Amino acid sequence: MNTxxxxxxxxxxxxxxxxxxxxxxxxxGADVTIYERDLHQDARAQGATLDLHEESGLxxxxxxxxxxxxxxxYRPGAxxxxxxDEHANIVLDDHIAEQDETxxxxxxxxxxxxxxxxxxxxxxxxxxxxxxxxxxxxxxxGWKIEFKNxxxxxxxxxxxxxxxxxxxxxxxxxxxxxxxxxxxxxxxVYQSEKVIPKMHQLLSGGKIFAMGDNRSLIVSAKGDGSLxxxxxxxxxxxxxxxxxxxxxxxxxxxxxxxxxxSNWGDVWLELFENANGAFVPxxxxxxPLDQTWEAQxxxxxxxxxxxxxxxxxxxxxxxxxxxxxxxxxxxxxxxxTDTLAAITAFEKQxxxxxxxxxxxxxxxxxxxxxxxxxxxxxxxxx
Ligand SMILES: Cc1cc2nc3c(=O)[nH]c(=O)nc-3n(C[C@H](O)[C@H](O)[C@H](O)COP(=O)(O)OP(=O)(O)OC[C@H]3O[C@@H](n4cnc5c(N)ncnc54)[C@H](O)[C@@H]3O)c2cc1C
Numbered sequence: 001m002n003t004x005x006x007x008x009x010x011x012x013x014x015x016x017x018x019x020x021x022x023x024x025x026x027x028x029g030a031d032v033t034i035y036e037r038d039l040h041q042d043a044r045a046q047g048a049t050l051d052l053h054e055e056s057g058l059x060x061x062x063x064x065x066x067x068x069x070x071x072x073x074y075r076p077g078a079x080x081x082x083x084x085d086e087h088a089n090i091v092l093d094d095h096i097a098e099q100d101e102t103x104x105x106x107x108x109x110x111x112x113x114x115x116x117x118x119x120x121x122x123x124x125x126x127x128x129x130x131x132x133x134x135x136x137x138x139x140x141x142g143w144k145i146e147f148k149n150x151x152x153x154x155x156x157x158x159x160x161x162x163x164x165x166x167x168x169x170x171x172x173x174x175x176x177x178x179x180x181x182x183x184x185x186x187x188x189v190y191q192s193e194k195v196i197p198k199m200h201q202l203l204s205g206g207k208i209f210a211m212g213d214n215r216s217l218i219v220s221a222k223g224d225g226s227l228x229x230x231x232x233x234x235x236x237x238x239x240x241x242x243x244x245x246x247x248x249x250x251x252x253x254x255x256x257x258x259x260x261x262s263n264w265g266d267v268w269l270e271l272f273e274n275a276n277g278a279f280v281p282x283x284x285x286x287x288p289l290d291q292t293w294e295a296q297x298x299x300x301x302x303x304x305x306x307x308x309x310x311x312x313x314x315x316x317x318x319x320x321x322x323x324x325x326x327x328x329x330x331x332x333x334x335x336x337t338d339t340l341a342a343i344t345a346f347e348k349q350x351x352x353x354x355x356x357x358x359x360x361x362x363x364x365x366x367x368x369x370x371x372x373x374x375x376x377x378x379x380x381x382x
Contacts, residue, residue, distance in 0.1 A: 002332040003339045004030050010145060010155035011035070012133045012168055016050075016057075016111075017303030017320030018161030019118035022126055023064045024328035033155075034122075035131035035147065037162075041119060043129075045277070046111035047186070048220040048228045049078050049207075053106055056318035060325040069117040070109065075223050077205055078108035083377045086212025087265035088202060091374055092381055095204055106314075110223045114317075133167050142298055157339060158299045159327070161320070164285065166305035173293035177285035180310050182365055183239055184232040185253065186280040189271060192227045196270045203227060211373035213263045219271070229271050230282075233260055234369060240281035247279040284310040286362055289355040295347050297340035302327055307354035312368060313361040323350055 009025065011018045014036035025032045038044055052058045052070075061070050083092035119127065132148040142156040160168030164177075192200040199219070202208060208219040219229040236242070245252050254272040261268070286309045303320030327346050336342040367376045 003342045004331045007156040009157045011159045013162035016317045020321045021324035023121045028332045034127040037132040039130045049108045050317045051106040051108045053318045056322035060321035073113040074107045074109045080206035082208050084210045088267045160301035160305045164304045164308045175291045179237040180284045183235040183283045184230045187275045188228045189274050190226045190276045195274045214369050216368050250275045253279050295344040300343045309358035309361040310365045312365040315357045
């Protein structure tokens, strides 16, 4: 008998980790509900394109029986990258190079379609929207869960999949993330072909990694005709708050870019001049690589809640989906006698794997903002 038979499972957070886990558990017959803070499916614009890796994100989709849906929604060619210097001189160009095996193993899909295909795979009513988690209280051998909208529910097993600022994590460990010394700022331009044709052409439906002067700018095309871009630089942890910049005012962000990226060419300015919506500052954090905590029989965590890392190795979503695969396997593995044994084994393995990947992510963040950035990109791409 598997360890979750007749147990009511609550997943808090319907990001890629929570959605994948719900699908995988439902395939094994589990009673699972997702409680999500967003008011509905389209409440938030979904961010940039994600490359899914064969051994993690794609392996989870395969186990979830969703490869046909993935193939119908992924964006061939979106993984093609141009590496440039700070004046947009191209130093490496996937658009003319032969695709190597690494690239073929990392197809790209936009966050929106990934979310949709996962949501569509769930039984009706699996996700309950407008349920912002507030607190947990022990009840019998399980939990009473309270939401901001005043409702409560009960569950035998709670899984925290509520992302970087997890409110459930403190129920497992007091360990907090640390600041990685860099802040990125997210911006978007809609209809880039019409509005900024030169940049659109440089992007050619793929990605631009521009680096120079210990700073970076990543531009990424989305399937809806928009692009997103992320300048990133070394900054104090509270820079975004203390800078006094109003990130809803593109003139202020443009003025900041001209000063902070003063050695960069003017070619990038049109991104800021034509940006739509507010910019979002994103100070970059990681969980400590040596973190550990004692397993509990009725609560665990996956994805960014468990092992937030900077996004400079493109692994966050892949790790969240692999966590979902490994946790669903452990909880339904007949060789474990109870949930505590299953969760103990899962968490131990997850921490080791995530720490290795977080280490790579932190190193690549550092190198991409150092004088060796372009050489590093040439090495990993070549
Ligand atoms: C700028 C940027 C670029 C990135 N680029 C990449 C990339 O190219 N490739 C990659 O693999 N990763 C990338 N990442 C990392 C990736 O976004 C995360 O690792 C991934 O989304 C983690 O998935 P998750 O399901 O754990 O959490 P999330 O995707 O954060 O999902 C958490 C969910 O929980 C919900 N939630 C939060 N709080 C509550 C609450 N209190 N109650 C109920 N629901 C709640 C949220 O609304 C959300 O739906 C990037 C991250 C950033 C910031």
